[in-house]
Structure formats: C-alpha cells, structure tokens
Amino acid sequence: MTAAILDNPAEVLADLATRLRAGEVVPYLGPGISELAETPTPMTTAALADFLGSKVRLPARAIGNVWAAAQYIESYRHRQTVTALMQEAFATPVEPSPLHRWLAELAPPLVVDSWYAGEMRRALSGREGWVEVQGTHRAVITDPAWYRFYMPDGTECEEAEAEGTDTLLYTPHGSIAPAGNFLISDADYVEVLTEIDIQTPIPEEVRRRRTGKSFLFLGCHFDDQLLRTYARQVMKRSGGAHYAVVEVDGLTRNECRFLEEQEITAIDMPLDRAIAMLLDG
Template sequence: MNTHPLQEIATGLAVGTVVPYLGPDVLKLEPATCPVPATPTDLVKLLASKVSVPHKIRNNLTAAAQFIENFKHRKTVVSLMNEAFAPGVQPNTLHRYLAGLTKKPLLIVDAWYDAAMAQALASRGNWGQIQGVSQAEHFGEWVHYFDDKGNPVEAKEADTWHIVLYKPLGSIIPEKNFIISDSDFVEVLTEIDIQTPIPPRVQELRTGANFLFLGCRFNNQLTRTYARQVMKRSSDKHWAVIEGPLTRMEQKFLSEQNITRIDMPLAKFTAWLQSGQTCRALAV
C-alpha cells in the first residue's frame, strides 16, 4: 500500500488545506449508538414502511420521496424525515476529531441529514452552519445560514466564522430543511452547473483546497454530481477513503476527478488520525 497520501492528508488537515467531505457511511463507525438511518437504503426502507410506495421505486430514495410528496403532500415528507432523524446521533470519534481541528478558517461538508457534526462543534466558538433548502418550501432561496446557537443570520455573517459547516442536503437541526425528493434535486441540478446553489463562502473556502471524502460512495449519479460541483474550482488532488471493490462508475468518477482512493476501513483510518502515528503503521 502506498502510504504517502496518508501523510499528505494528515499534513493538509493540520494546516487547513484539506476539506473533509462526509457521507452517510460516517454514521456506521459506531452503529450501536446510531438510531437514525445511516444509508440511503435504510432511509428509503423507513419511508416506505410508513407510506405505501409502488414496488418499482421502493428502493429509490428520491423517487419514493417524490411519490409521497405528490400523493401525501410535502408536509408528510418533512414529517417523516423529522421522525427518522429526531432520535439524534451522538458525535462519533471522527466527528470529534474534525471538531478539534484548529486551523482557521475551516470548511467541513456534511452530505447527510443528521446533526452529529453540528453537535460535535457545539463546544467550539465562532462557527456556523449553511443548510441547503428545498424550493418547495423556500422558493427562490438556495441556502439558509445559522450561527453556533442555531439562530438564523444573514449570509455576511459566514465571512467571520472560524468553522463553516456546509450541509448541502439540509439537516434535522436547527430548521429541519431537507433536499430529498426528485423535484428538490431537479431544482438544484438545474442551477448547480453555474454554481448558483453553492454559497459564496463555500466557493471561497474551497478555492485551491484538497477534498477528503469520508463515508461516501459514488455509485449513483446524484452523489457524483453533488461532489463534482462542490469540488469545482478547488485543487487537482483529492482523496477518498473507500474500502473494497468499486463499481465501474465509481472508478471512472475517481479517475476523472483525480481522487486517490485509500482502500481501508474508515474506522482504521480514523483511529490512525487520532493516534497521530506515522503512515508506516497503516502499511499492512
């Protein structure tokens, strides 16, 4: 195993040139303490258990959410998402490690609906959260801004935060915003190529940065599109910690975006980050 990228990652995190990009699989690090859906498959199963969904879309999260929105109203979708993520998730070792990074300013991207990363940051001062919002509920708006107490603030406040937590799909707290249905994504994807839905502060902080994908898989088009657009105009070197075989489309995406795959369990990678050991310790 080539350990050189690991040292680059550790150094980049320490000096603030690496942007952590978290996917839902981060919640699998401590599954015993995770009472909320930790994968799109888990979430669509939960939604389909609450509302009857046609068999052909029962495994398609965005299509199932759209069906519920069409036939049971948008409020039903929001209510089900609230129910799914209301139990909350305690921050795990990775969340706590990232919350402890001290280089300023720091951008963290978290592409799932839980609030664990926000809770890990709760003890830090001068940070804030930028949430993607649905056009179905906030027509003409793409994001909302919240300070470290969860209070709505103006976009200009984000320029002063030491840590920016960007939740492109929304989150259960503080305002319960969810980009989840087909129509939600159509609205965003119509504009995302010209970067309109990406907050200016995020665009600024990503410039020249390296992205580190943790708990992410790129086996569907939406995941790839979001990652590609959030990374736009950053650096030309990135990493993804993904264990095991990749799909053909994942391999293609990683190659196109110059993302080096670190083939190892996320738990092992996280333990190494916490330990501060040299990369040699992982060359097994």
C-alpha cells in the same frame, strides 16, 4: 476503468492529518462514519428508502429509491408529510464520532457534511467561531432561497456572518438540525440540478473557502448518480489533489469511473482503520 490506488496509504494519511491541521484539506463527510457505530438512525440511502417505505405504501418504481419515494409521498401526501417523516427518521440524535470531535477541535475553514443526521453540528456545539450553511428545498414557490445560514444557537443569519468565522459547516443536502431543511425528493434536486453547473446553489462563501484546497472523502458512498453529481459540483474549481477512503474491491463500475474522472486517489482500506490513522497522525 480503475481508480488510482496508493502504494503508501499510511504515509499519505499522516500527511493529510498534518494538512487538515493546517486548514489545507476540506473534509467531506458521509454517513459511513456514523454507520460504524451501528446507530438505528438510517445512515444510507437504502436504509432511508426502507424507512419511508415502512411508513407509506409505495409503488414498485419508488421502492428502494429514496428520491423517488420522497417524491411519491410529496405528490400524494403533501410536502409536510415528507418533512414529518424525515424528522421522525432522524429524531434520535446520532452522537458525533471521535473523528467528528477531532475535526471540531481542528476548526478547519470548511467542513462538508453530506448526510442529514447532524453529527458535525453536534460536535461543534459549545464552540465559538463557526456558522453552518444548509441546502434547502424550494417546494414553497415563494421561497427563492437555495440555502440558509445558521448561527451555533440555531438562529438564522445572513451570509456576511460567516465571512469572518474560523469554520464554515456546509450541509448541502440539508439536516435535521437546527431547522429540518431537507433536499430529498426528485423535485428538490431537479430544481438544484438545473443551475448547479453554474454554481448558483453553491454558497459563495463555500466557493471561496474551497479555492486551492484538496478534498478528503470519508464515509461517502458514490453509488448513486445524484450523490456523485453533488460531490463533483461542491469540489469544482477547488484545486489540489483529492483523496477518498474506500475499499476498492467493493466499488461499482460507476464509482470507479467517478474517482478516475475527478482524479480522486483511492486510499484502499477499511474506514475505521483509516480514521484511527488520521487521529494518530
């Protein structure tokens, strides 16, 4: 299987920039954007797995697999240890990139930030008219929540507070800010994946705002089945043509299959070049 590749990527990126300004495209942001700045904060699942492995001696089966590593730590050291290590991993703030700041100025109806470092929240900081919704683990049995909503100042709020806002920031895997919610262990995702096909863990306001929209994936890695599953469910029933900035020669077979199955057209170029074109578009 091969991903569909554009013959005219510059024209498509210029059109996507126009559509982003019009609120017709949902930017789906991955850690690859901040990885361009060579931050010491772990910005890949492999780097985060290495960080956890440097703090806790892991069995061979968990080495290099961030979800299994977190599960082992949760099982043998308690959930509080997982949370403390995640807070340590992301303690150094990652500065928003020019792309994050540009998107904050555009104030699109929906932005998805798929990593834990919180750059998009920082880019929106100081602005009005936005609310964040984060995926949250349910390791505490008495907690029924799949997600929580937060105001710009970090206080928790009800979903109704998001309904009239210009921008909804969606961090489906959680984030370091404002409250340190993290979906990270195998058990976290087993909980979610049992119901994600019927969309229960996806906030209704996210589902409403994605309707009829295209998705643009930037800085995302799809070399892990869990990340592919999440992206597939977040964009479910959205409508429109979807795009991903990737370097096709470096994709795995599973990544190519994912792009083809989801009808995501590959914009085949280095991420930094594509971002520059978007900002100039």
